[in-house]
Amino acid sequence: MGIIEGEKKAFMTGNEAVAWAALVAGAEIMYGYPITPQNEIMQYWTRLAPKHGRKFLQTEDELSAGFTTIGGVLTGKRAFTATAGPGNVLMQEPMSMAEAMRIPTVVVVQQRGGPSTATVIYSQQEVTLTCFGGNGEGLRVVYSTSSHQELYDYTIKAFNTAWKYRFPTFVLADGYQAKMRESLVLYDPEERGIEMVPTEPFVGKPGMPGEDRPPAHLRNTYNIEEELEEVLKKDIQEYEQMAPEIIEYDEFNTDGADVLVIAHGVVFRSAAMAVRKLADEGLKVGYFRPITLRPFPQEQLRQAAAKAKQLMVVESAYGQLLKLVKDNLYGMDLPIHTHLRPGVGVTPEEVVADLRTVLEGRED
């Protein structure tokens, strides 16, 4: 019997939506450490979990939250954690190990202001960290959500992506999504025909190791350069092979756009509202939204950009999405305008005003 019967309309915070999503996705254990604005994920989980035979451990810091999550996953359980800001910085050490050892961890990040302690409120400043944190190549999956419904949907999906492809998977949201209340529909994945990818233990399989089965000898350290290269080659190849299967994006009105707006996460909502308003006025504006920031929808963005005259990147950071965009458009010659508000929310009105300036500039 499912935890949720049928479709259930709800009006709740994003943090609560994440806890429900993890529950219906079959997450068996959460390991966590308090940091605002993700605290309520743990708070809802610790209320929901005992009713459904699920577990929780509050750890001593985010290093421990990440490494205990790895331990839980190694036993073949869907395990997850959640963090933000300076906690996300510490989380990069365990997630670097998960990346090296292909351990399917799930981490929900509710971005707050940075650098350092900054604000407990909101930002989009953890894009680079979440996509490329750790001393490696960023072999991980990052979904950037823009609504509570998506927080719910993508938290469920994150467990499946992680366990299917065995790369650490992140749901990247922010303090607004974490703390706002918004309506969404809760559902049991099975009732929507979403099959949860089965899990498998890395350690503690039945049988005598060395007799009935080989022992698990899991490591992240290598003696020689070529040994490491061989492992990385395979991981990178598998990552690139997987990318087209999981890349997600959204686009609107891209044909012959005078300005193509590029935004992700909650800022995308402001950008989309602005674009639709101007499009309704008959102006040639469109938008492109990467949903997966890692792997990035490179081909799709390049196709959309090829049809546009100029671009405008809008984000609550000082050029982190911009960097991704430039990197993925390498070799294309297009003017890129920006609307960068590090650690500050973006309203549709601001985007409309900036777009008008750019569009008028074109007319000059």
Next chain:
Amino acid sequence: MDIQPKMPKSWNAATKPHKFCPGCGHGLILKALGQVIDEMGIQDRVVFGCDIGCSLLSWDFFNVDTVQTHHGRTTPVMVGIKKARPDRIVIAYMGDGGGYAIGSQHLVNAATRDDKITVILVNNTVYAMTGGQMAPTTMPGQKTETTPFGRDVEQAGYPMMGPEMVAAITQEGAYVARGSVAKFRKLKEYIRKALENQIAMRGFSFVEALSTCPTNWRTNAEKTWEFVEKIMPEQYPLGELKVPVIKEG
């Protein structure tokens, strides 16, 4: 004809001879552990975790499920496994740098939470893998690469008394001991009791093992043995610091 001493069954024969330096104490500690695993018949239930530093060389040492982690992070990985699968017998194997310096918060909190895991911590008074720098366990006056004139406690602080600390912060079901490779049978007994304590789910269990590092101590066989057998116990007294009260039942 040479008769080789019998290898523990739980050892992985394919990776022997092992990768530790000649005269290193790790081999003895892992021999004691291997014998205990054999005698207790728990080879198929053990999950062994090793840290960074020389302990990482044990990543394929046993025919038991093994996870090599990060510096200081073996404790949380094993805690995570134990929470998710309480029927596993988890062993966190680490050096003094991993347990007492970079991962000390994990040791302190696992001990305080009374996590039902076994930590075996090797104290050889130096960071050995990185080339012999001062460790939390370097003795006062001892020369290392970063205390070339001897450890000056005014400047570099005092050595960490691990088992004493763990004994002070754990519940009465905890088992805490300090053994030495120089007293092999005692060390083996402590390891056995620590694992029995975990299996009985009485509490946290912790064994510090005094060990040798002739490579970084720059000692010959005689001086190496003298240091571990005679000098180290002057700073680090051997014995059981906490033995759980077993309720009759």
